[in-house]
Amino acid sequence: MSIVIKTPEQIEGIRKSSKLAGQVLQYIEPFVKEGVHTEYLDDLIRKFMEDHGAIPATLGYNGYPKSSCISLNNVVCHGIPSKETVLKNGDILNIDVTCILDGYFGDTSRMYTVGEISPKAQKLIDDTLHALNLGIQQVKPGNYLGNIGFAISRFARTKGYGVVYEFCGHGIGMVFHENLQVDHAARKNSGPKIRPGMTFTIEPMLNEGRPKVVIDEEDGWTATTIDGKLSAQFEHTILVTETGFEVLTDVMNDYPIS
Secondary structure, three states, X not given: OOOOOOOHHHHHHHHHHHHXXXXXXXXXXXHOOOOOEHHHHHHHHHHHHHHOOEEEOOOOHXXXXXXXXXXXXXXXXXXXXXXXXXXXXXXEEEXXXXXXXXXXXXXXXXXXXXXXXXXXXXXXXXXXXXXXXXXXXOOOOOOEOHHHHHHHHHHHHHOOOEEOOOOOEEEOOOOOOEEEEEOOOOOOOOOOEOOOOOEEEEOOEEEOOOOOEEEOOOOXXXXXXXXXXXXXXXXXXXXXXXXXXXXXXXXXXXXXXO
16 A cells, blocks of 8 residues: 655645635535525535635546535435435534645535434434544554544444444545545554554544445435434544644644644
8 A cells, every 4th residue: 555645845735725625614504504405505615615716526526416415314425415405404414525725635524403403313423523533533653544443433333333334534635535545443453554744534424223335326426324324424634743643624623733
């Protein structure tokens, strides 16, 4: 496996693109409400990126037709925005965006809620964010990459969730998906050693029920839980520093640089 170590110039480019991606998710939040269709949200996302000098990485990627992925309830990932998908009270949804700014990529996603959601759905969201944070805490030079997934899956399984294994985090920076795989269910001390200058996403998807997903045969993209139960996901783009990590898509100052 060839792991790309970024130069200071490249890191700065990825940092700027990642920051913009985080700002997209902040910008779209007040528009996520009952009665809105997801294509409207996608149009706003594309315009915001373009107004800030960026383009959406997903648009046209391997034939994907939209500028974001918006995944509701039992949709695990790659939900295609449409006029037919209208938000209703009680929905939970993930919005996933990737910016290309000056040739550099930044990728992030988070959960949103519509109206009053069930306590069970809120717990799934909270636990998925906690799982992401446990994975991020494993990012430090010399640690094994697999320990990210080990920490995530150990916590998730104690809570009774299925950890999606058919999608994973990935290297990112000068291209959308670099040759680095970040599994969210992994053996302890497995995989390559983490090194300063690596940039990659951590993006765990936890299911209320079974971990397996089904891909829609018609659109070829939409992944849903096999049992129809809820799914949640959070994602950040991470830089490995000399002493720990920097969460490049964090625009809320939730993660101090380590």
